[in-house]
Amino acid sequence: MRIEAFGFPELVRLSVFAGRSSAYFARVDADAWIRTAAAVRETDGRLISLWGAEEAPGTFAISAAYALEDGILWLQLPVAGGHGDSDGYPDISAVFPCATRMQRAVYDLVGLRAIGAGDTRPWLNHGNWPADYFPLQKLSSGTERFQSQEADYPFVHVDGDGVHEIAVGPIHAGVIEPGHFRFSVVGEKVLRLEERLGYAHRGIERLFEHVSALDGHRLAGRIAGDTTVAFTWAYCMAVERALNGRIPPRAQWLRALLLERERIANHLGDLGALGNDAGFAYGLAQFSRLKEDWLRLNNQAFGHRYLMDRIVPGGVATDIDPRFIAAMLTQCDQIDAQVRVMQKIYDDQSGLQDRFAGAGVLSARVAEHFGVCGLVGRASGRKIDVRIDHPYAPYHEVQVQAVNDDRGDVAARVTVRFNEIYESVRLIRTLLSDLPGGSIVTPLEHEGAPSRGVGWIEGWRGDVFIALETGTDGNILRCHCHDPSWQNWPALEHAIIGNIVPDFPLINKSFNLNYAGHDL
Template sequence: MRIEAFGFPNLVRLSAFAGRSSAFLARVDHDTWARTASTVREAGGRLISLWGAEETVGIFVISAAYALEDGILWLQSPVGDGRGERDGYPDISAIFPCATRMQRAVYDLVGLRATGAEDTRPWLNHGNWPADYFPLRKLSSGTERFESQEADYPFVHVEGDGVHEIAVGPIHAGVIEPAHFRFSVVGEKVLRLEERLGYAHRGIERLFEHVPALDGHRLAGRIAGDTTVAFTWAYCMAVERAMNGRIPPRAQWLRALLLERERIANHLGDLGALGNDAGFAYGLAQFSRLKEDWLRLNNQAFGHRYLMDQIVPGGMSTDVDARFITAILTQCDQIDTQVRVMQNIYDDQSGLQDRFAGAGILSASVAEHFGVYGLVGRASGRKIDVRVDHPYAPYHEVQVQAVSDDRGDVAARVAVRFNEIYESVRLIRTLLADLPGGNVVTPVEHAGSPSCGVGWIEGWRGDVFIALETGADGTILRCHCHDPSWQNWPALEHAIIGNIVPDFPLINKSFSLNYAGHDL
């Protein structure tokens, strides 16, 4: 279904993406808000994100971003009467179950409640915040007195003979971000898993309000270190669309080069970790070596192992030296060859395949129910890839061959990673072979009026989304950032059901979801 077919009388087309996709903004009442969610679901569209904001003191707005046939629909619905008295907004979690946690987060951050929602437990607020504290309200100073004792979280309990609970986290062994997992089990068989996140909440979206719009890319790049390219590009895209920036073709192609290098680096790391979690330490050793070589060339060619601060509003901070183009192409040949050798080794290891096959099955129906996308979705037959479905420059010229698998288990998610490495290597070769000449940056200037823009990038986990609103003076009024882990974390709770507890680290790693980028 095309966005214009909704017939919104106040539909505004935001600046078109360079490519074959656009974004539209519409302001609607509550009835239209709920009706649109149903229509989007029936039309096969998907909910990308949901968030709230206080526009002026006492005047609130709830927003949702939907992916439809021709791009993004950003829907806003006012909440409040200007006197600080707020009605709720219609719950859409019955239509899009993935909205449940987003709506809970909206209440914690802004104080807006979804009317009729079944699950109203706190999400980001762990009980340390004052009762009347909502960090994204205009009058919140950040100097409120906080409690030092967390409140008990009302986990859902499973009753029955022989059922007991196993609590894991939030502190974990090794270098891993915090999360709490509550297992209900009989013996070692998992009957239910419930997650508790929010421990890594750093107030990122409030921090954006203290940063000029043209400088916010540095903060965006630090939302999640393993996704710095995707978040920075999405932020810069939002700025450029809000301010009608024009990006040099060479910069667009270099951005894609960095994005594919980020994708490969993360897949290499995950493939090694998955081997190790299944008791195959050789896989960890070999893939760690390959990833380290990959990151070292990042540092040599672009000045940073994880490619931070390379993408800036208007283009790139630096060009790539011709001598490193040769080195990148040579490394692509080496990676392609060595990863194929490792895939053969993985396929031939019967013990490894016994752990992978049939573990953590996420069926296509469950994936569709939760709106799962990205790598995990493609491993369950959901062929969703923004680079293919809504290509932005240069992907409308360099066509991506989407990778998918229908099995939905750990083995499928491993296979998708291998094949995405090969596809990204192919894309890097194509990008460098046809790399345009010219400058790598064009200055972007604020026009002196309030503006809106969105960024939408297919990161290595899935599509990363940013919605930006700026003031007349170039300040950020609201910057909402969304990682695909919001949709994928609830699906992990279902994928573990019927498996044994010792298989959870393997299944969890096969999803490889975001903690800090999800908590914000």
């Protein structure tokens, strides 16, 4: 369904720039809020994100971003403040189940309640926050007295003969981000898994209120270190849309080069870790070596191993020296050949395939139910890739070839990673061979009027989304950041059902979802 078909009376098209990725904004009432959610679902659209804001003291709004045929639809519903039964906004989790945790987070951060929601447990607030403290309300100073003891979380209990619980985390053995996993099991077979996240919450969205729109890219790039390129590009895209900026073609192509290099680096690391989790240490050693070589060339060519702060509003901070173009093309040949050798080794290892095949199956039905996206969705038959479906520059010129698998198990997610490496290598060769000339940055200026913009980038886990609102002084009124892990974490709870507990680390790694980018 096309966005203009909804017939919103005050539909605003946000600034357009190179590519075929459009964005629209509309203020709606409660009836239109509910009707739109149902219509989007019926026409195979997706809920990208949901968030709240206090527009002025005591004045609130709830927003939702939907992916439709011709781009993003950003809806905003004015909402009455207060904590009465009638204060809040209509629940849409019955239409989009992935909205459940987003709505719980909205209440914790802003104090807006989803009317009629079935699950209203705290999500980001672990009981340490003072009563009636909502960090994104404008009167919250951050100096309130916090509690040192967490509240008990009401996990869902499973009853029955022989059922017991296993608690894992939030502190794990190894350098791993914090997250709690509560297993209900009979013997070692998992009947239910429930996750408790939010331990990596750092108040990122409140921090954005203290920086100007033209400086916020540095904060965006530190939301999640393994996704710094995608988050920074999404942020800069939002700023550029808000300020009606035009980006030099060379900068757009260099941005895509950085994004594909970030994608390959993470897939190399994951393939090694997946081999190691299945007892194949040789895979970890080889892929770690390949990833390290990849990161070292990042540092030599762009000045940072993980490419942090390379994308800036208006373009990129660093051009590429011609001698590194040749080095990258040579490295692409080497990576392509060596990864294909490793894939054959993985395929021929009966022990690996025994662990991979049939483990952690995420059916297409469950993936569709939760709106699963990114590589996890593509490994369950969901052909979703923003670079293909809504191509932004330069992907409307350098076209991406779809990579997907319909098996939905660990083996499928491994295969998708291998094939995405090959596709990204192909894209890098194309980008480097036809790199446009010219400047790498266009200065941007805030013109003094309030503005809005969105950024939507296909990161290595899935689509990263940022919605930005600025004031007359160029400062950020609200910057909402969304990682695809919001959609994919609930699906992991279903993928583990029927598997044994020792397979969870392998299944979890095959998803490799974000903690920091999710918790903000």
